[in-house]
Amino acid sequence: MEAVMIIDILRRAKANVVVASVGDNLEILASRKVKLVADMLLDEAANLSYDLIVLPGGLGGAQAFANSDKLVNMLKKQAESNKPYGAICASPALVLEPHGLLKGKKATAFPAMCNKLSDQSFIDNRVVVDGNLITSRGPGTSMEFALGIVEKFFGRPKALELAKVMLFVH
Amino acid sequence: MEAVMIIDILRRAKANVVVASVGDNLEILASRKVKLVADMLLDEAANLSYDLIVLPGGLGGAQAFANSDKLVNMLKKQAESNKPYGAICASPALVLEPHGLLKGKKATAFPAMCNKLSDQSFIDNRVVVDGNLITSRGPGTSMEFALGIVEKFFGRPKALELAKVMLFVH
Numbered sequence: 168m169e170a171v172m173i174i175d176i177l178r179r180a181k182a183n184v185v186v187a188s189v190g191d192n193l194e195i196l197a198s199r200k201v202k203l204v205a206d207m208l209l210d211e212a213a214n215l216s217y218d219l220i221v222l223p224g225g226l227g228g229a230q231a232f233a234n235s236d237k238l239v240n241m242l243k244k245q246a247e248s249n250k251p252y253g254a255i256c257a258s259p260a261l262v263l264e265p266h267g268l269l270k271g272k273k274a275t276a277f278p279a280m281c282n283k284l285s286d287q288s289f290i291d292n293r294v295v296v297d298g299n300l301i302t303s304r305g306p307g308t309s310m311e312f313a314l315g316i317v318e319k320f321f322g323r324p325k326a327l328e329l330a331k332v333m334l335f336v337h
Numbered sequence: 338m339e340a341v342m343i344i345d346i347l348r349r350a351k352a353n354v355v356v357a358s359v360g361d362n363l364e365i366l367a368s369r370k371v372k373l374v375a376d377m378l379l380d381e382a383a384n385l386s387y388d389l390i391v392l393p394g395g396l397g398g399a400q401a402f403a404n405s406d407k408l409v410n411m412l413k414k415q416a417e418s419n420k421p422y423g424a425i426c427a428s429p430a431l432v433l434e435p436h437g438l439l440k441g442k443k444a445t446a447f448p449a450m451c452n453k454l455s456d457q458s459f460i461d462n463r464v465v466v467d468g469n470l471i472t473s474r475g476p477g478t479s480m481e482f483a484l485g486i487v488e489k490f491f492g493r494p495k496a497l498e499l500a501k502v503m504l505f506v507h
């Protein structure tokens with residue numbers, strides 16, 4: 168759900184979104200057996216450079232992300248180059264934190280996993296933007312997370328326009 | 338997005354959800370080029386009976402639904418048997434209304450399409466339940482729509498529990 172919300176909303180903002188699979192198959196079995204098809208495998212996606220790399224959540228997904236050296240290296244390079252990256256739900260705690268990608272940053276995550284974050288001062292926020300890092304809490308905050316990304320890259324008026332058109336706000 | 342929200346949330350409530358494709362391929366190109374894979378083709382799905390049939394939105398999707406005689410017949414049978422059915426976004430206006438499936442019912446739809454509804458007295462509501470019919474407005478109301486379905490079938494405490502766990506409400 169989080170993946171689809173982010174992909175759909177960023178594409179509405181006219182972002183060029185690449186959906187990559189960390190598995191060896193384009194078909195992704197997401198949370199609750201929702202079946203998605205990626206645009207490319209991570210092996211191919213790793214050859215491109217990105218204005219932003221985002222990790223959706225889901226326990227299975229987050230574990231697969233954490234185990235992908237290729238993805239973790241992409242994220243580390245992104246952070247070292249001072250370029251934006253983000254994660255939601257289980258991923259801030261299971262992927263970013265253990266690989267040092269939250270170091271010195273305010274962040275949030277799925278409530279049951281926030282105890283894994285070394286800095287817990289901002290965990291109660293639904294979306295946290297700290298410099299190049301953007302994090303959020305779970306399925307119910309994924310629209311705000313996606314709109315937060317739209318705001319960061321395309322400005323607040325665009326984010327508010329989408330929120331209205333999509334009926335997220337009245 | 339609407340399809341995935343509904344599938345994911347209903348499965349969280351332990352509903353047995355079948356995702357059917359009205360095309361002749363299991364792979365579905367959804368709104369904003371999100372690629373989903375259905376569980377079965379509608380031809381096969383039509384052989385089963387359902388406690389509820391739900392149509393997600395999207396202009397392309399709604400047009401394909403309206404053009405599927407098989408789906409329209411399933412919906413008509415569902416209505417005649419006094420069994421629940423629902424639609425969101427473009428689908429109430431493009432599928433249910435022209436096939437007489439909103440007759441005598443309060444309903445809502447995507448704002449730009451509400452002029453097609455013969456009864457407009459409830460269009461400002463984000464989710465409308467009128468007997469066996471449940472309708473809603475668009476992407477930003479799809480979580481409320483799915484939770485409304487959960488409430489109808491599994492009770493309000495279950496819907497509230499999911500809303501909390503998913504961080505839709507605090």
Ligand SMILES: [Cu+]
Pocket residue numbers: 339394395396425426427475476
């Ligand atoms: Cu829609």
